Amino acid sequence: MGAVHNIPSYLTVGGFFAMGLSVFEVLAIILISAIILAGLLILNGHAGYKYGIPYSMLLRSSFGGKGSLFPGILRGVIASILWFGLQTYAGSVAISILIGKIWPSYITLGGDLSFLGLNMHSWCSFILFWMIHVFFIFGGIQSLGNLTKFIAPLIFIVFGGMSIWFTQLAGGVDSILRYEAKGVEGNRLFIMLTCISAILATWVAPILSVSDFTRYSRTFKGMFLGQLLGILTTYILFAIASISIIIGSEIAFGTPIWNILEVIEQFDFLAAIILSLLTVCLSTLSVNITGNLIPAGNQLSALFPKYLTFIKAGLLTSILGCLIMPWKLMENATSIFVFLNIIGGLLSPVIGVMVADYFLINKSQLDVAQIYHGSIKKNAVSIPAIVSILLAGMLSLAGNYVPSLSPLYSISWFTGIITAILLYISFMKISFKNH
Template sequence: MSLADPAEATGISPFVPDPRLTNADLAPAGSRKWKVFDLFAMWMSDVHNLGNYTFAAGLLVLGMNAWQIFTALLVGFVVIYAGMNLMGRVGQRHGVPFPVVSRISFGVWGANIPALIRAVIAIMWYGIQTYLASVAVNVMLLAAAPGLVSWTHHSFLGLDALGWASFLTLWVLQALIIGQGMESVRKFQDFCGPAIWLVMIALAVWVLAKAGWSISLTSTPHPVPRGEQFRQWFGAIGLILATYGTLMLNFCDFSRFAPDQRTVRRGNFWGLPINSTAFVIVSVVVTAGSIEVFGEAITDPALLVAKVGNTWVLVLGALTFAIATMGVNIVANFVSPAYDLANVWPQKITFKIGGMISTVAALLVTPWNLYSNPNVVNYFLGGLGAFLGPLFGVIMVDYYWVKRGRVDVDALFDGRPGSRYYYRKGVNPRALWAFLPSAAVAAVLALVPYFGDVAPYSWFIGTAAAAALYAALGRAERAQALPTALAEV
């Protein structure tokens, strides 16, 4: 007797995924090649960037000393580690990316709401990060070859010729890597994460040597009262949570390729509380060393490298910052919109096409003009960013508390009325009722100057509010799921 499809043998029609909801990229992952080192290297690529360096160094200037910065960000990274494990378990267990995971709580069509919010934020920051890296490269190119200053005399659409050359070079390199798919992303992360560490350690050794191997870790260039130090300490934790809340939301995009949950936890452990905290230490030590050597806190590593005065060091620095930006951009700002846009129209948009749409959009918005406009960065991107915490709260409570981790993966690709995740016209109204008011509160706290003291905690407050609201609204569904859960024990 030949082997046959069990459904065919019983006369039952096999399940056929709705083409409006699936393609090869959105379907559960078949190949699971991401090991502990791949996830560890991914975190190195995401953490080792100009933004995180400047963030940690800036805390020293604000009045915190090195030990306070170290402990605050260690606590923050431990919390982030726990959140990444929660989302990572969902992706690894079911093998689907973030927009498909969102269907569990928001509905098969309602999932486009969190997916598109995440996509817009990622596309904007993709362009901005590429621009910031091009600026760092320009600083070092001008220091190495002063004759290039003639390229800065004329501008087009707000950017001079040197700026265009650097930006487009980084933009094309990223597009080439991205166009090869997730396997190419994995291989790139494995290379660039460790490479950046080597350069950062070399920079730290150079600064320490210039400072006579004596740097104070308990002083700060701008001392503040003890009460203000405590406020800054908790504020640093809140801000680092908000920073990584973007990737915490869609970490399942990566964990879906891991062979087991132990791999996800170990990769996250070495990449977050261990590696990320170590990078903070190096960033603060280098900044503290710049105070000893140059009499001022240099929080931009590109400016610090430019002070070395060696052409080859400048070239190496330019390459390093370019690689660092490509690493964080691919992890945090490319993979998500590639999947998110594919989810909107799976029949026409694949992961690669979604990625190309994202890269083109990131160029068309002229990110240098966005970045130079504080209103855009603070109110538009900041406001949208405040929505990510409530989305995380709804998705986590729905998966772990309401549905108790029991998901019908086939039903995530079923768009027929009455299917498990169809809810009401494809949208779960309870998810919207929990998300919308919580997002509004988080946005107000993040943007209105009157609430400046609690602004660093807007992500946490929005997450907690959405989680509590959805838990209250989902009690009936949870009660209905209890008999099934008990029967499976």
């Protein structure tokens, strides 16, 4: 629930409507994305369930011990830092609104004084929300478990209530379904594909490190149904909530509001505002810890065990996430797509290689002792795997600089994963023939 119902997710759907897509097109995009996502989480989580190994060890089977350093840094460092920064800033905006509703003069702290693009109250909120993350780094996984149990019912209450309220303000369900899209320029099917790619890009890092969680699964049925039903149910609720809130608010107020926080500000009941903002903050906090801090802590401590414990790695991630100035990613309704295309293009090729290696090359059979202790695996570098992700990543992102390749960049998630699978299988076949 927290991984879906958070501020960047609503920003992404708001961007779809800002592009001119219709209600039914956005609904189709969300549901198709959920089906693909559930399938990939199950596929890449299979090794975690079957062998009880974390993501950092699973990488070794595909890339070799030394070879796993590169994709490990891509996911455990670069992606985690970027996502951590974005989620932390998004949550801090909610903190600012929350404190401002209780203490109005808070918004005017420091007057026009600003530093690196943020004013005084924004910095205070950012630092406060960052410090809450640090508390959970030291608090451990048990404190996170208690947090997620608390968040789920709140999300049902708050976003369900917002959906009902905005549906009523808009004049009922029929009014929302009759919403006239502004229309998009270009091929609609391709534009929908770019939107599906954007949603999947928001999950590319969790897909990679899902075995960090599935290794605790007791049965395959539990792992399979837990992820399938969890993702599909949550995304169906998210589709209903996001569409009714975003379109309902536009119909009610006469202007499109793509940021869920601006929608909450329209409430005229203080208790509802406080509860909604707390829920948004907590859900954002939850996904930031599970999707960024925990994988970064595991990966960095695995890469540099002599220097970094899990806690030190988490702290390093949280500090670097502040230094990238993540507020630049939320400047308008579509700026987040640039970020998502880059993330998708960088990391989706790693997913492609991992899935292809585990299912197509190794037929889901791994030698765990060799992965952990074998000198060959520890020192190995899989040239086919490394070359595949480099070439696929370059092709995915080249469209940002080469106009003729821009369509591939627009669907960078698909470009990266499909290209990597094809390249890796081809390289491995050549390698087998040579031996």
